[in-house]
Amino acid sequence: xxxxxxxxxxxxxxxxxxxxxxxxxxxxxxxxxxxxxxxxxxxxxxxxxxxxxxxxxxxxxxxxxxxxxxxxxxxxxxxxxxxxxxxxxxxxxxxxxxxxxxxxxxxxxxxxxxxxxxxxxxxxxxxxxxxxxxxxxxxxxxxxxxxxxxxxxxxxxxxxxxxxxxxxxxxxxxxxxxxxxxxxxxxxxxxxxxxxxxxxxxxxxxxxxxxxxxxxxxxxxx
Amino acid sequence: xxxxxxxxxxxxxxxxxxxxxxxxxxxxxxxxxxxxxxxxxxxxxxxxxxxxxxxxxxxxxxxxxxxxxxxxxxxxxxxxxxxxxxxxxxxxxxxxxxxxxxxxxxxxxxxxxxxxxxxxxxxxxxxxxxxxxxxxxxxxxxxxxxxxxxxxxxxxxxxxxxxxxxxxxxxxxxxxxxxxxxxxxxxxxxxxxxxxxxxxxxxxxxxxxxxxxxxxxxxxxx
Numbered sequence: 001x002x003x004x005x006x007x008x009x010x011x012x013x014x015x016x017x018x019x020x021x022x023x024x025x026x027x028x029x030x031x032x033x034x035x036x037x038x039x040x041x042x043x044x045x046x047x048x049x050x051x052x053x054x055x056x057x058x059x060x061x062x063x064x065x066x067x068x069x070x071x072x073x074x075x076x077x078x079x080x081x082x083x084x085x086x087x088x089x090x091x092x093x094x095x096x097x098x099x100x101x102x103x104x105x106x107x108x109x110x111x112x113x114x115x116x117x118x119x120x121x122x123x124x125x126x127x128x129x130x131x132x133x134x135x136x137x138x139x140x141x142x143x144x145x146x147x148x149x150x151x152x153x154x155x156x157x158x159x160x161x162x163x164x165x166x167x168x169x170x171x172x173x174x175x176x177x178x179x180x181x182x183x184x185x186x187x188x189x190x191x192x193x194x195x196x197x198x199x200x201x202x203x204x205x206x207x208x209x210x211x212x213x214x215x216x217x218x219x220x221x222x
Numbered sequence: 223x224x225x226x227x228x229x230x231x232x233x234x235x236x237x238x239x240x241x242x243x244x245x246x247x248x249x250x251x252x253x254x255x256x257x258x259x260x261x262x263x264x265x266x267x268x269x270x271x272x273x274x275x276x277x278x279x280x281x282x283x284x285x286x287x288x289x290x291x292x293x294x295x296x297x298x299x300x301x302x303x304x305x306x307x308x309x310x311x312x313x314x315x316x317x318x319x320x321x322x323x324x325x326x327x328x329x330x331x332x333x334x335x336x337x338x339x340x341x342x343x344x345x346x347x348x349x350x351x352x353x354x355x356x357x358x359x360x361x362x363x364x365x366x367x368x369x370x371x372x373x374x375x376x377x378x379x380x381x382x383x384x385x386x387x388x389x390x391x392x393x394x395x396x397x398x399x400x401x402x403x404x405x406x407x408x409x410x411x412x413x414x415x416x417x418x419x420x421x422x423x424x425x426x427x428x429x430x431x432x433x434x435x436x437x438x439x440x441x442x443x444x
Contacts, residue, residue, distance in 0.1 A: 059290065065283040065328065071335035091373065097334035098327060101371050105323040106287065112319035113293035133371040141370045144363040149323050149355040151313065 002026045002056075003118040003159070004107045009045030010186045011204055012122035012162060015174035017053055019161060020120045022177055027055040028114060030107055034096070035067035036074045037081070038191050045185040052180055057114075061106055072096040074188060081189045084202035091130055092199055094188055100133035101142070104158070108146050111156045118157045124170070125163055136163055167207035175213070182216035193220045224248045224278075225340040225381070226329045231267030232408045233426055234344035234384060237396035239275055241383060242342045244399055249277040250336060252329055256318070257289035258296045259303070260413050267407040274402055283328055294318040296410060303411045306424035313352055314421055316410055322355035323364070326380070330368050333378045340379045346392070347385055358385055389429035397435070404438035415442045 003025035005017045021027055031046040033039050043060065050058040066075055073079040073093040082093050100123065107119045123134040132138060143158045150156065162170050174181065186204045187194035194201050196219040208215040225247035227239045243249055253268040255261050265282065272280040288297055295301035295315040304315050322345065329341045345356040354360060365380045372378065384392050396403065408426045409416035416423050418441040430437040 061287045061290075063287075065285075066331060068281065068283075069332045069335040096331075097373075098330040098368075098371055101327040101330055101367060102324075105320060105327040108320040108323055109288060109318075110291045113291040132373060135370065138367065138371040141363065141366040145323060145360065145367050146320075148357065148363045149320055149360040151319075151354060 001118070002028065002114065002116040003120050004028050004030055004111045004114070004116050005055075005120045006103055006107060006122065007031050007046045007050060009042045009047075009049060009184060010200070011167070011174070011181065011184050011207070012124060012170055014045075014049045014181070014184045015170050015177070015179050016120050016122040016162065017049060017055070018177040018179045019173060020118075020159075021053055025118065025120075027053065028057045028059065028110065028116060029053075029055045030103075030110060031058065031060050032063055032103060032106075033060060034063045034075060034099075037077070037189060038185065038187060041185045041187075041191040045183055048183040049180070052183070059110065063102060063106070066096060066099070066102070069097070081198050083197040084199045091132075094199060095131055098133055100131075100138070104142050104146075108150065108156060112150050112154050116156065118159050120159045120161070122162050122170075123160055124165065124167070139163065166210075167203050168210035171207045171211055171213070184217070190220065193218050195220055223340070224250065224336065224338040225342050226250050226252055226333045226336070226338050227277075227342045228325055228329060228344065229253050229268045229272060231264045231269075231271060231406060232344075232422070233389070233396070233403065233406050233429070234346060234392055236267075236271045236403070236406045237392050237399070237401050238342050238344040238384065239271065239277070240399040240401045241395060242340075242381075243275055247340065247342075249275065250279045250281065250332065250338060251275075251277045252325075252332060253280070253282050254285055254325060254328075255282060256285045256297060256321075259299070259411060260407065260409060263407045263409075263413040267405055270405040271402070274405070281332065285324060285328070288318060288321070288324070291319070303420050305419040306421045313354075316421060317353055320355055322353075322360070326364050326368075330372065330378060334372050334376050338378065340381050342381045342383070344384050344392075345382055346387065346389070361385065388432075389425050390432035393429045393433055393435070406439070412442065415440050417442055
């Protein structure tokens with residue numbers, strides 16, 4: 001069995017790759033650079049995780065064209081990354097429109113050529129920021145698009161083991177599988193020390209706190 | 223009204239852009255370079271058409287990563303482009319897996335940021351080579367993915383006016399709209415004179431022959 005794993009180098013996708021491997025898949029890791037603020041750090045994290053896990057192939061894909069459209073603080077330096085705010089309604093400004101549609105399309109092209117059986121993506125509908133392209137019904141719709149938009153003999157299953165898990169559940173899974181979280185990167189804002197205040201840091205810290213474990217990465221002093 | 227138009231610079235997509243403009247849309251033309259054999263010629267054709275039509279914005283997007291996956295004669299120089307053969311069964315080797323999934327995902331990201339009302343794509347299910355990502359049911363599935371994977375307030379309509387037309391029908395439409403076909407490019411194989419023998423040339427020549435008009439571009443001598 002062969003699987004394409006979307007690997008950003010963050011907590012969820014690194015756990016995902018370890019999980020897919022533990023289920024017997026040969027892993028092709030797909031990493032995306034899209035001009036995000038922490039591009040360099042995420043690239044290093046994903047390379048390290050892929051190498052420690054022992055993937056069959058590591059492919060970096062440049063989708064920097066997303067920065068040309070803009071519209072998100074992750075890829076437009078003129079928009080500050082907003083800090084986590086429990087009272088906010090609507091989407092955070094870190095939302096990159098239809099990013100997962102893009103990632104899954106590229107993964108599908110790769111999967112069809114490489115004859116992979118599955119695409120693993122670490123989307124999560126709980127503990128999440130309400131990104132529309134992380135919702136279960138989006139995933140179901142995209143599975144349909146894959147089924148109808150590839151060769152009839154191609155069968156690619158979109159696998160989302162974390163869809164209904166909390167971030168703490170994911171962490172428990174990863175600790176059981178030996179994921180080296182010290183090499184992962186989640187912060188949206190910084191490349192050196194994690195900011196501790198953006199949405200990604202907020203949820204990561206809450207996940208470690210939720211199971212009473214210390215996060216091995218370093219955060220900026222408050 | 224604003225529309226994203228996928229503009230390769232070929233006969234169909236050029237007609238499509240003229241049609242969208244005639245319906246009152248402000249046009250954002252999206253052109254893709256993906257390492258195809260005729261990249262340079264298609265880029266020039268699409269720029270010329272966009273400029274003659276008077277688009278609001280012309281965006282070139284590089285999706286050269288598709289060449290890294292390979293698997294198609296359009297993007298892998300080691301696989302010869304097959305000539306049109308009426309007796310062939312199955313997909314021609316010019317099929318680029320899930321290419322339209324990629325193009326539509328990028329168009330959706332662009333449309334959501336630019337607040338466009340529609341995406342025009344010149345897919346056609348008749349006279350076509352059986353590419354799965356040109357089928358009406360793929361288009362319907364992708365519309366679902368767009369609806370569920372973008373902001374709830376975002377409404378982007380996927381418009382495919384040529385889905386059930388023949389290539390001759392498209393040509394009739396374009397001649398009525400004044401599309402300058404001498405500046406379009408369809409050949410999969412050559413950048414200078416169209417080969418006349420690949421699938422794209424075959425269908426183009428048949429379309430002009432079907433309505434008794436001379437194709438204004440030059441073909442290689444037989």
